[in-house]
Amino acid sequence: xxxxxxxxxxxxxxxxxxxxxxxxxCFAATGFRGTTMADVAAAAGLTHPGLLYHYPRKEELLVAVxxxxxxxxxxxxxxxxxxxxxxxxxxxxxxxxxNVADPTWVRLTAALMGEGLDxxxxxxxxxxxxxxxxxxxxxxxxRDLEPxxxxxxxxxxxxxxxxxxxxxxxxxxxDGDALEELRELIDLTRARRxxx
Numbered sequence: 001x002x003x004x005x006x007x008x009x010x011x012x013x014x015x016x017x018x019x020x021x022x023x024x025x026c027f028a029a030t031g032f033r034g035t036t037m038a039d040v041a042a043a044a045g046l047t048h049p050g051l052l053y054h055y056p057r058k059e060e061l062l063v064a065v066x067x068x069x070x071x072x073x074x075x076x077x078x079x080x081x082x083x084x085x086x087x088x089x090x091x092x093x094x095x096x097x098x099n100v101a102d103p104t105w106v107r108l109t110a111a112l113m114g115e116g117l118d119x120x121x122x123x124x125x126x127x128x129x130x131x132x133x134x135x136x137x138x139x140x141x142x143r144d145l146e147p148x149x150x151x152x153x154x155x156x157x158x159x160x161x162x163x164x165x166x167x168x169x170x171x172x173x174x175d176g177d178a179l180e181e182l183r184e185l186i187d188l189t190r191a192r193r194x195x196x
Contacts, residue, residue: 016064019044020064022044023044023061023062024105027108029107033115036058062112063126066123073095074134076091077095077137078140079091081140085143085145087141088137088142089141092159092163093186099167100170100179106167106170110167113168114168131164136156138155138159139155145189145192155189
């Protein structure tokens with residue numbers, strides 16, 4: 001590959017990362033429906049056609065924003081699976097710590113969870129897939145805690161759903177301690193082993 005093409009590729013990746021960062025902020029501030037591609041282009045310092053070159057549709061941009069964050073978290077959960085439930089629950093807590101440290105991301109996911117309940121919303125299929133992928137990764141890692149596959153799947157869904165709820169509640173009431181609440185839930189989950 002010629003040097004110019006390599007440089008152009010690097011510049012393109014950097015532009016996409018900058019766009020995703022700005023789009024995250026825009027979507028978090030005004031939701032998917034309240035954000036226009038022109039808003040994102042202006043905030044990113046691009047022309048509207050410049051943004052459309054990278055992301056022709058707002059739906060594609062939203063999915064790219066969400067996938068960027070989800071892929072990293074799923075990767076961390078999946079990497080912990082071979083080490084068992086303690087490692088998976090620790091990974092969940094670490095991911096939650098990172099989430100809490102990024103209020104823009106927390107606001108975005110809270111807004112999209114509300115908007116995405118509408119089955120016509122472009123985030124709906126992604127959010128449904130997200131919930132399933134996270135629950136599947138959690139369930140894979142909880143085998144030593146709950147041997148029954150159906151109960152383990154329900155436990156994973158409850159943990160994921162509880163974290164989503166705690167996170168949304170944290171946006172509504174910032175005086176709470178979402179991370180500590182999740183830690184307590186994880187401690188209760190681990191106590192199943194001792195009681196079991």
